[in-house]
Structure formats: C-alpha cells, structure tokens
Amino acid sequence: MKTLFDKVWDSHVVRKIENGPDVLFIDRHMVHEVTSPVAFLGLKSRNIGVKHPEKTFATADHNTPTINQHLPVKDPLSAKQLKALEENSNAHGISYWGLGHEKNGIVHVVGPEYGITQPGATIVCGDSHTSTHGAFGAIAFGIGTSEVEMVLATQCIMQPKPKSMRINVVGNLSKGVTPKDVALYIISQLTTSGATGYFVEYAGDVFKNMSMEGRMTVCNLSIEMGARGGMIAPDEKTLDYVKGREFTPTGTAWDKAKAYWDTLYTEENATFDKELTFKGEDIEPMITYGTNPGMGMGIGNDIPTAESLEGGVSTYKKSLQYMAFNEGDSMIGKPIDFVFLGSCTNGRIEDFRAFTEIIKGKQKAPNVTAWLVPGSHKVEAAIKEEGLLDILTAAGFELREPGCSACLAMNDDKVPTGKYAVSTSNRNFEGRQGPGSRTLLASPLVAAAAAVTGKVTDPRELL
C-alpha cells in the first residue's frame, strides 16, 4: 500500500545506492539569482553544460527592488548578481524572467502561475520554500548550491528517502481563520524541528476545502517545522488550476499526464511513520511573539511563561529579550510600526483580497509604514483588474512591484532596528527583516487589522 509520497518518489528513482542516498530524477528546476552563481561557476570549472535547459527556469526575485524597477538597480552587488543570472541563463539556453519581464515574480509564485508546477513532478530550487509546489501533489523541496550545480549538470539529485508523516486537519475553520493560521498553528504544536527528517502529506476536510492558493501557503510553511516538504493529493481543484496554463501539457500529452495524475493519492491502508490529527475548530487567528515560527499562539492568548516549557529556558528568554516582550504579556494592543503583505507565503491574489476585505472603507494608521508587495506581475495585474487597488489607494496604501522584498530584506525594504513588523512572510528570525528588526508573523487578515489600527488587533473584530 503506497502513500502519495511513495508513488511520486519511487517513480523518480533512477538508482538506489546501498547504504546511501537514492538518485532522484528532477522534472523541474527553478533557479534564482542568489543561490545559483557559484553553481554555474562550478559547471564552468568542470567544463560541462546544463543537461536539461528546457526543464530549468530562472527568475530574479530575492535581490530586486520593489519600486522603480524600470531604472537600473542601484546596489552594485545586487546588480552584479542579477547580471550573472541573466548571462548564465543566456549562455545555457535557460528561459530567464528577469526584472521588467512580464512573467517576473517570486519563483514560487510564478511556477504555479505558468503551469511549470505540475502534480506528481519532482521540483527543486535553491530555496527552502520550494515546498510551496507540494500544494499540487508534487515532491518539491529546497536544496543547497552544490545540489543546484548537481541538478544543472545531471538533472538528478542524491537524497535519502525521508520518513513519512501525515497531518490531518479535520472539521471546519472558523471565521477569520486562514490557511496561514492553520500552518502557524501546526508549527506551534510541532515546534520548528518537529517534522525534521519527514516529508509531510496534509489531509482532511480543511485542506480538501482549501483553495489552491491556501494549499500553497500551507505547503510553503512545511519547512518551518523542519519538514523537507509537504504535499496535498491532487484533486479536481488542482487540475482545474493547472489546465490551460502556458507550460501545462495539452492534447495527448495532457491525457498521458492526467492518467498519471489520477493515480496520485494515498492508498487506504498505507501507513505513515508518524500521523497527527488536529481539529479545524481549535484554530484561531495566530500571531508569533518570538524569534522562530514555532513561537506562535492564538492572537488572544498571553505569551507563555518559561516555566511552562520543557527545557530550552535560556534560549527562550534570549528570544523574548530580543523582541522586548515579557512572559505573560498579551499581544493584543501592542503597538506596531510596519506591515508587510507579500512573499512566497502570502503574496498571491487571495491574500490581497483578504487584506482588502478588512481595510475597505478604513484608513491606514498614521504610525504604520505598509509595504504591499505582490508576488508577481500576474498578481499585480489581478489586483488592478479586480478593483482592489482602488480600495487600497482610498485607504492610504500604495502597491509596490513584485519580489521577495522585506521577507528577507536583501533589497532596500528593511525594517529598522527595534521596530515591530506584522508580516505575512515566513520567518521571524532575529534580523530577518533587517538588522535588529522584530517580526510578528501573521495572516493577511491580522496584518490588515494591524495596518488600520496601528497595533495588534484581532481581525474578527473588523470583519
């Protein structure tokens, strides 16, 4: 009895090495400017090329500015890295969607948008949030630069098969609870290392009823509990999303692919190395208070005391000290300085719709700087077409241009030292959004509520 994961993994094993890793064939390789230049240098020093440029896709996102993208990039190091990706892509015949290109955007947003992401595929990228693509029933995971070089050179990777875990969320979600909250809730229950060594399948009604965008948000955050990746079995919703996109197969190729996709589900009596079940009704809008994504709680709760933890007290206290929070504090009402809506976690159209739902008819709080960054030009266009931009503008918000932006602050979108940001991104590590920055991870609804009130606010009060 095979699991969904087994089926996809096993069908991609080129060779099994005894007491070693499997040689796994990779269907799609996504490349960006930060983790690829040294890999291309490696190819050069070995005097070899890219084995499958047609299975390789390059986009610029990590380093790119989110205003004035039509002007030359000011930071010389960023400009050099972007130039290197363009030259490397051209030299090896890889399609390159650089700054200014109509298809440009965050690698994990554009992959699904153009049908590069497909069910049952193996997908890698030198970025840990590659797990996003698991929403389509793909095995997708982040790799290091040596592995980027490996895939460029051979279209294969060497990995031991991870253990399997199924996480069921049954029942229904309450009002104001989004896919981001589901993921932050699971991570808070498992900790940031609770799924290390595992590949996760998400199952249950909550995921079945979730949109593709929501599934992407959940799978995206799999890495934050240590999992290599997370996936959801493809269903009608998945195929409806995939159909008709630029790189989606058509005609007989579609029929052949669909025949494979129809086999992608976990068989009834298949077993997992670990299985967990949560109730949708137990999940509230979440917020983090510490310096890793596992330090999250229902927005109305108080920050746990060190005494209530099992070990790790000094690390916990160090974390709260960095955040300038106290054990037992309530998060509600804490003043904030920045709001960031965007990233590969929450930079899709559905996230902008959710944000707009809250801010409609209200005004941005004067003490808040808000960065609203679409995940791609396609998302940007949809925001305009759906009339969301008009609502945002009327409420005092501006829309920026696509990119990773303040999620990792490699460009100018940096939260200053000591300032608080309610962020829809994926990591609240020390300094993640700029040296000394303090990040509160939350859903687009919580971010919107903070943006109009200037403080941490339960979004259910504004819905």
Add this chain to the structure above:
Amino acid sequence: MAYDKFNTLKSSIVPLPIENVDTDQIIPARFLKATERKGFGDNLFRDWRYNPDNTPKKDFVLNQDKYAGKILVGGKNFGSGSSREHAAWAVYDYGFRCVVSSFFADIFRNNCLNVGVLPVQVSAEFLEKIYAETEKDPKAQVEISLPEQTITIVGTGEKESFDINAYKKDNMLNGFDDIDYLLNIKEEITAFAENTPL
C-alpha cells in the same frame, strides 16, 4: 566543489549552547550577494559577533580568545531555516571542519556534507558533557574519527558513536562529491529521462 578530505580531527572546541540556531544567524541575507565563494567566514554569525558599528561584541564566543578550534558545538536544531549553502561555506571558511549538535536541520546537514564540514549528531547528554568539559578547561580536546564514526572527549575518555551513511562517509574520506558520481552514470540518467511522464 573540491574540499579537503576528512579522516580524524582532534581539536579544542568552540561552544555555542543556543538552540534553534538558524542559517539567518549563521550568515545574514545581506551577505549573500556574492557571485563567488569567497570570504564568507568574515561574516559568520555577523550580527551576534559584531555591533552595528562593526566593533566586536566582547561576550560572543568567537570574540573570546580562550575559545578556539576546528569544532563548533551548537545547541539542538542547529542550522534550521533557509537553505542557503552560504551558511555551511561560512562555517568552513572560518576554519571549522566539524559541527557537533544534538540535532541538525536537514538541509543544513546536507549542505555541510557537500562542502566538507562533518555534521556529528550526539545525544543531548553527551552534548552537555562536552560543554561541561570545556567549561572546566576551554582548551579541552575532542577527537573525531570518521572511519570509526566516534567522538571522544579526550580528557575523560568518554566516547559516543555517530551515524553517517556509508556513501557520504566514503565521499568525505576521499574528498569526492556527488557530481563525480552522477556524471559517471550519465547514460543511465539519459535513458531514464526518456521515459518520464512530465
């Protein structure tokens, strides 16, 4: 990329008893803009190591003269977060050849193995013993044998064995990398590629 072979290593250690050390701390994102693998050791633990004005933070372990060595000993869940291999490069480039912890994040562990840094996972108890020994004597030596898959606290003789798969072990002992292996089975991969459904 080629790296030095690893066989045995005897060295004093640098203790970093903090849990969940993420790769953003090991090397912050703003130092990922290089297009070559050079100089990452200078920015290892940048924001824990230096003040905003670039003066060293005296209480951080890398700035304390009494601690030195080729083995970094970190707390549980070391290397979580971003997949940036730059973190493993920074560790190697600074001069560490081995990281010891009671638990490693997956991608960081893989990256280490691919660049010639040996990740050694020990029990939580053994980790505490290493810290205790270094507390007594900052120059206390730890010996790691890759062929034997053992780690020993030299002063007390306490020993524990660690896991590594046979393939990766062979690579580390010989300084091989995965690409050498994969290029040797190129035809097999090409034949496989012709029959993939996607």
